Amino acid sequence: xxxxxxxxxxxxxxxxxxxxxxxxxxxxxxxxxxxxxxxxxxxxxxxxxxxxxxxxxxxxxxxxxxxxxxxxxxxxxxxxxxxxxxxxxxxxxxxxxxxxxxxxxxxxxxxxxxxxxxxxxxxxxxxxxxxxxxxxxxxxxxxxxxxxxxxxxxxxxxxxxxxxxxxxxxxxxxxxxxxxxxxxxxxxxxxxxxxxxxxxxxxxxxxxxxxxxxxxxxxxxxxxxxxxxxxxxxxxxxxxxxxxxxxxxxxxxxxxxxxxxxxxx
Amino acid sequence: xxxxxxxxxxxxxxxxxxxxxxxxxxxxxxxxxxxxxxxxxxxxxxxxxxxxxxxxxxxxxxxxxxxxxxxxxxxxxxxxxxxxxxxxxxxxxxxxxxxxxxxxxxxxxxxxxxxxxxxxxxxxxxxxxxxxxxxxxxxxxxxxxxxxxxxxxxxxxxxxxxxxxxxxxxxxxxxxxxxxxxxxxxxxxxxxxxxxxxxxxxxxxxxxxxxxxxxxxxxxxxxxxxxxxxxxxxxxxxxxxxxxxxxxxxxxxxxxxxxxxxxxxxxxxxxxxxxxxxxxxxxxxxx
Numbered sequence: 001x002x003x004x005x006x007x008x009x010x011x012x013x014x015x016x017x018x019x020x021x022x023x024x025x026x027x028x029x030x031x032x033x034x035x036x037x038x039x040x041x042x043x044x045x046x047x048x049x050x051x052x053x054x055x056x057x058x059x060x061x062x063x064x065x066x067x068x069x070x071x072x073x074x075x076x077x078x079x080x081x082x083x084x085x086x087x088x089x090x091x092x093x094x095x096x097x098x099x100x101x102x103x104x105x106x107x108x109x110x111x112x113x114x115x116x117x118x119x120x121x122x123x124x125x126x127x128x129x130x131x132x133x134x135x136x137x138x139x140x141x142x143x144x145x146x147x148x149x150x151x152x153x154x155x156x157x158x159x160x161x162x163x164x165x166x167x168x169x170x171x172x173x174x175x176x177x178x179x180x181x182x183x184x185x186x187x188x189x190x191x192x193x194x195x196x197x198x199x200x201x202x203x204x205x206x207x208x209x210x211x212x213x214x215x216x217x218x219x220x221x222x223x224x225x226x227x228x229x230x231x232x233x234x235x236x237x238x239x240x241x242x243x244x245x246x247x248x249x250x251x252x253x254x255x256x257x258x259x260x261x262x263x264x265x
Numbered sequence: 266x267x268x269x270x271x272x273x274x275x276x277x278x279x280x281x282x283x284x285x286x287x288x289x290x291x292x293x294x295x296x297x298x299x300x301x302x303x304x305x306x307x308x309x310x311x312x313x314x315x316x317x318x319x320x321x322x323x324x325x326x327x328x329x330x331x332x333x334x335x336x337x338x339x340x341x342x343x344x345x346x347x348x349x350x351x352x353x354x355x356x357x358x359x360x361x362x363x364x365x366x367x368x369x370x371x372x373x374x375x376x377x378x379x380x381x382x383x384x385x386x387x388x389x390x391x392x393x394x395x396x397x398x399x400x401x402x403x404x405x406x407x408x409x410x411x412x413x414x415x416x417x418x419x420x421x422x423x424x425x426x427x428x429x430x431x432x433x434x435x436x437x438x439x440x441x442x443x444x445x446x447x448x449x450x451x452x453x454x455x456x457x458x459x460x461x462x463x464x465x466x467x468x469x470x471x472x473x474x475x476x477x478x479x480x481x482x483x484x485x486x487x488x489x490x491x492x493x494x495x496x497x498x499x500x501x502x503x504x505x506x507x508x509x510x511x512x513x514x515x516x517x518x519x520x521x522x523x524x525x526x527x528x529x530x531x532x533x534x535x536x537x538x539x540x541x542x543x544x545x546x547x548x549x550x551x552x
Binding site: 001022023101107111115143219 | 370382393514
């Protein structure tokens with residue numbers, strides 16, 4: 001690699017980080033310094049305080065945490081059971097059923113907003129956190145990923161456990177689930193990131209502060225017509241992305257690997 | 266017994282999948298043949314009337330064109346950048362991990378937050394872009410408010426958001442290439458550019474095709490930023506198909522027409538899925 005290329009790689013890295021760095025600058029300085037880069041400008045936390053007060057951030061945080069946890073917990077259970085069925089039971093109609101499951105990789109729930117909203121209205125789940133999460137709980141991606149992993153586990157392990165008197169569910173719980181730990185971790189990271197960041201469907205199905213997750217709260221708060229000044233918007237945006245950003249900085253390698261698996265499917 | 270167990274294990278997931286994927290897909294198709302019902306006039310079968318309306322709807326054709334330009338503006342550039350990033354990060358670079366982190370960071374941010382950050386660059390007068398323009402003596406420009414520049418603004422932001430994500434696929438592919446190839450080329454005295462053009466790039470072709478299809482699908486699903494930046498405006502200059510569906514369904518309350526538009530979107534996603542499937546088949550064949 002030539003010297004010029006190294007410099008270019010570095011410049012691109014700085015360019016890529018600059019929108020975020022700029023948001024940090026604006027968030028930690030008084031609004032008067034938001035657009036003037038004076039290294040001696042006083043630091044302040046007032047913007048965070050204001051942002052926290054302007055929008056019901058604590059509530060949005062709580063909603064997002066509940067949503068993400070609920071969706072992940074349900075996904076882990078449902079996808080494990082379904083993946084186990086596909087990997088180890090030769091039941092009638094298995095291949096057709098699997099093809100139908102994979103269809104969801106193409107038709108994500110957010111494409112079918114009109115009909116899904118109607119379904120939620122019929123179920124009385126409009127404006128509930130369960131309503132945001134329910135369409136995502138049976139995840140084709142999760143089923144696919146776990147099925148792949150389960151298939152690589154040697155049958156002998158399972159037979160040994162059966163001989164010891166383990167039931168089917170016991171085999172799943174004691175043999176398959178522990179051996180698939182890395183897959184679960186990768187899946188969990190992708191699922192949490194996805195639902196922490198998801199916007200369109202939560203926007204449609206919620207209409208009150210008590211159910212809106214962070215992204216929807218942030219959109220209302222950051223909209224130009226809200227009249228909030230730039231420094232406060234930066235502070236609010238940083239607060240909303242902070243948990244995920246910190247997690248990413250701590251577990252970079254794991255994040256990149258998981259995202260890659262999610263992409264390749 | 267295995268039939269019973271198999272289906273029992275599958276049932277909970279199957280119910281939800283049918284309820285939120287298969288049923289709504291079929292219902293959408295059915296809905297597109299009916300009129301939107303109102304209190305006085307209930308919904309009735311209208312055959313292909315909605316599709317005729319669609320063909321005559323200038324906004325529909327415009328959002329389709331916009332989608333095309335959005336895809337064409339974002340995909341080739343972000344793929345080229347992703348490849349360049351991967352080559353750099355894969356090479357001998359001081360503080361490599363830090364550079365890789367910088368490239369990838371936009372991927373973990375929600376599109377809404379990204380739009381919030383970038384809104385500032387594009388704001389007239391106080392925005393960064395206008396400040397830079399002022400330094401060169403240019404006047405203020407309403408970047409997001411003018412039909413000529415709005416698409417370019419969205420494209421630049423999307424490239425920033427996506428290039429790092431595509432980079433990791435190239436990075437993984439590069440790491441599977443045998444190092445002997447590079448050594449052999451060096452002994453033969455091949456230039457780096459020649460080696461890239463004749464060896465690396467062709468070997469990365471499956472990755473490029475894979476990223477290409479994924480990026481195309483993404484370009485149809487990615488509309489969150491429109492809610493913050495433009496709301497599809499000015500005068501639909503930045504409107505995209507999925508956002509238009511949202512508007513028709515939840516602002517104009519024309520459910521039947523929204524269903525018709527959804528059928529078109531599903532049709533496109535279906536075509537891409539078939540292409541993707543064929544690519545995966547081919548890749549398996551190569552191995």
